[in-house]
Amino acid sequence: MTATPLVSLLLAAVDGDxxxxxxxxxxxxxxxxxxxxxxxxxxxTSDTGVVRPWLREHVVEAAPRHLLLERGxxxxxxxxxxxxxPGDHLEPGAFDALRERLAxxxxxxxxxxxxxxxxxxxxxxxxxxxxxxxxxxxxxxxGRLSLLRRSLLTTxxxxxxxxxxxxxxxAHLRCVERTDKIQHVPVVGVMRPAAPALDxxxxxxxxxxxxxxxxxxxxxTTVTRSSYRGGAVAWRQVVDPPLVSVVVPTGGGHRTIRGxxxxxxxxxxxxxxxxxxxxxWELVLxxxxxxxxxxxxxxxxxxxDRLVVAPADGxxxxxxxxxxxVAAASGSLVLLxxxxxxxxDPAWLGRMVSVAQDPSIGVVGxxxxxxxxxxxxxxxxxxxxxxxxxxxxGNPDEFTHFGxxxxxxxxxxxxxxxxxxxxxxxxxxxxxxxxxPLNYNDVELCHKVVRAGKRVVVTPxxxxxxxxxxxxxPTILEDEVRLLARRWRWMAWRDPWTSTRSVT
Amino acid sequence: xxxxxxxxxxxxxxxxxxxLRTADRAVHQAxxxxxxxxxxSALHERIAALQAQVASLRGSVRVRDSxxxxxxxxxxxxxARIDALGTPPPVPTLKSLLRARAVGVVRRVARLPRRLxxxxxxxxxGR
Numbered sequence: 001m002t003a004t005p006l007v008s009l010l011l012a013a014v015d016g017d018x019x020x021x022x023x024x025x026x027x028x029x030x031x032x033x034x035x036x037x038x039x040x041x042x043x044x045t046s047d048t049g050v051v052r053p054w055l056r057e058h059v060v061e062a063a064p065r066h067l068l069l070e071r072g073x074x075x076x077x078x079x080x081x082x083x084x085x086p087g088d089h090l091e092p093g094a095f096d097a098l099r100e101r102l103a104x105x106x107x108x109x110x111x112x113x114x115x116x117x118x119x120x121x122x123x124x125x126x127x128x129x130x131x132x133x134x135x136x137x138x139x140x141x142x143g144r145l146s147l148l149r150r151s152l153l154t155t156x157x158x159x160x161x162x163x164x165x166x167x168x169x170x171a172h173l174r175c176v177e178r179t180d181k182i183q184h185v186p187v188v189g190v191m192r193p194a195a196p197a198l199d200x201x202x203x204x205x206x207x208x209x210x211x212x213x214x215x216x217x218x219x220x221t222t223v224t225r226s227s228y229r230g231g232a233v234a235w236r237q238v239v240d241p242p243l244v245s246v247v248v249p250t251g252g253g254h255r256t257i258r259g260x261x262x263x264x265x266x267x268x269x270x271x272x273x274x275x276x277x278x279x280x281w282e283l284v285l286x287x288x289x290x291x292x293x294x295x296x297x298x299x300x301x302x303x304x305d306r307l308v309v310a311p312a313d314g315x316x317x318x319x320x321x322x323x324x325x326v327a328a329a330s331g332s333l334v335l336l337x338x339x340x341x342x343x344x345d346p347a348w349l350g351r352m353v354s355v356a357q358d359p360s361i362g363v364v365g366x367x368x369x370x371x372x373x374x375x376x377x378x379x380x381x382x383x384x385x386x387x388x389x390x391x392x393x394g395n396p397d398e399f400t401h402f403g404x405x406x407x408x409x410x411x412x413x414x415x416x417x418x419x420x421x422x423x424x425x426x427x428x429x430x431x432x433x434x435x436x437p438l439n440y441n442d443v444e445l446c447h448k449v450v451r452a453g454k455r456v457v458v459t460p461x462x463x464x465x466x467x468x469x470x471x472x473x474p475t476i477l478e479d480e481v482r483l484l485a486r487r488w489r490w491m492a493w494r495d496p497w498t499s500t501r502s503v504t
Numbered sequence: 505x506x507x508x509x510x511x512x513x514x515x516x517x518x519x520x521x522x523x524l525r526t527a528d529r530a531v532h533q534a535x536x537x538x539x540x541x542x543x544x545s546a547l548h549e550r551i552a553a554l555q556a557q558v559a560s561l562r563g564s565v566r567v568r569d570s571x572x573x574x575x576x577x578x579x580x581x582x583x584a585r586i587d588a589l590g591t592p593p594p595v596p597t598l599k600s601l602l603r604a605r606a607v608g609v610v611r612r613v614a615r616l617p618r619r620l621x622x623x624x625x626x627x628x629x630g631r
Contacts, residue, residue, distance in 0.1 A: 093564035097560035324521065327521045427523065430525070
């Protein structure tokens with residue numbers, strides 16, 4: 001090979017991988033274009049006997065995988081390096097896409113593709129979002145094929161013993177800490193022979209990699225296993241628990257729940273008392289003009305001196321009500337909560353406060369489930385018609401697609417039915433827009449937060465019931481759609497989850 | 505904590521709300537001035553992603569064509585071999601001579617680069 005390779009693919013193989021390696025090389029030869037300038041750096045314990053101009057084989061003594069990869073990294077010549085495994089097949093056309101992307105964005109440091117393995121339905125087709133940092137802290141969604149700028153990977157330590165068992169996740173995390181030049185190419189890069197192998201040891205290795213990541217970025221965090229197998233949940237330390245003002249606008253609506261007529265806001269307040277471990281909260285109740293006066297008394301009887309009443313004057317405007325409530329709040333954090341939401345998991349508020357400790361996160365949302373046990377909210381995405389929509393809505397609770405719905409992740413918006421934000425940030429971005437009195441005011445608030453440079457994250461660990469639209473008919477006006485589009489169409493076009501729409 | 509939590513006095517709350525509305529207006533005014541540039545930038549990004557997808561498709565088609573060519577050559581070789589084995593000893597005709605010659609060509613060019621093999625396959629396949 002005469003030209004300097006653009007990309008070096010590192011392939012580490014040990015005894016027993018011989019057939020899988022040959023299969024990988026055969027597929028690589030088939031997919032290779034005459035003008036391609038990538039190479040495979042094979043570090044193996046047994047000679048393959050294959051000679052190709054694009055293959056550089058290093059036969060070595062048996063060693064842990066991270067050492068084999070490190071050896072490959074030292075031998076690599078490409079500007080970018082990626083890892084493939086024995087049995088992985090480069091997908092025809094994948095490198096054409098990568099070459100195109102690298103040509104148009106030569107300063108990119110991390111470039112990753114979708115991937116695939118045999119599986120029923122879409123269970124083996126991992127179409128990925130654009131860069132969403134929080135998701136990478138839950139699983140290594142960057143996965144394969146990820147190209148990392150070689151100089152960056154070398155600078156952050158390459159493949160180290162610390163990362164053993166989760167080599168690629170560890171390397172990915174160390175790279176993304178140092179750059180924001182991260183891009184997704186929405187094509188399948190590799191076909192893997194099976195889903196990524198996972199056992200208890202590699203799961204724990206992944207948790208350790210995530211824990212070290214948080215140490216490096218200066219966030220004291222405890223990392224535990226997620227309910228999604230292989231996933232991680234990061235519990236950021238809350239040193240001095242802040243007061244959370246729970247702002248609940250209410251018209252005093254009723255609804256039959258579990259066979260009983262309920263004053264919704266009373267149900268909501270009771271659940272705060274009974275199902276909230278986090279103790280530093282006050283309830284800011286925002287009655288409207290038409291709210292019966294006894295509603296505040298009912299709530300006071302439940303929450304006692306935690307109650308603040310902040311009436312909103314004039315015709316009902318959800319945005320004005322919430323803004324009025326936040327104005328009356330004493331907490332440094334405010335939680336917007338609909339009166340038809342019921343806390344069911346005592347950890348919910350502590351979880352949301354923990355996530356909010358990350359200074360790059362501006363808004364935290366929760367997992368909401370309707371009374372039939374179906375997902376109502378785990379994040380807002382844009383539909384094919386560029387209308388805000390709830391991802392995975394209507395699926396059974398705990399349904400997931402590669403961890404989405406169970407792992408924390410970034411979105412362009414979350415529902416205002418349960419939304420945590422700092423009072424200062426709320427003030428800085430102008431709160432809820434009063435020209436959107438009913439719908440999309442929460443979407444706009446989140447978009448303003450994203451525009452201000454902060455992230456919007458849903459943590460499904462915070463799990464609540466939402467008896468949605470109990471107090472009004474859920475109608476969306478065309479004017480609301482138009483207004484949102486006029487201001488924020490560009491945000492919709494940048495929704496990181498658009499390429500996953502077909503499967504989520 | 506008192507029975508009724510302390511509430512900011514009304515003046516403070518009104519001032520805070522006024523400030524909030526001012527901030528909201530400021531954000532929207534700033535947004536009005538930047539929407540066009542942000543939309544164009546977002547569309548550039550979408551097009552770049554789509555171009556990569558198109559490149560991928562073209563690459564897939566190239567590999568498909570290559571496989572189809574290999575397939576065609578293999579079929580030609582197989583048919584030629586079957587013909588050769590099944591043909592009774594020579595009562596040479598012009599046709600059989602041409603066919604035998606074509607088989608020979610295929611065998612010889614099999615040692616040449618694949619592109620030439622494909623050309624030969626096309627020649628034989630077109631007989």
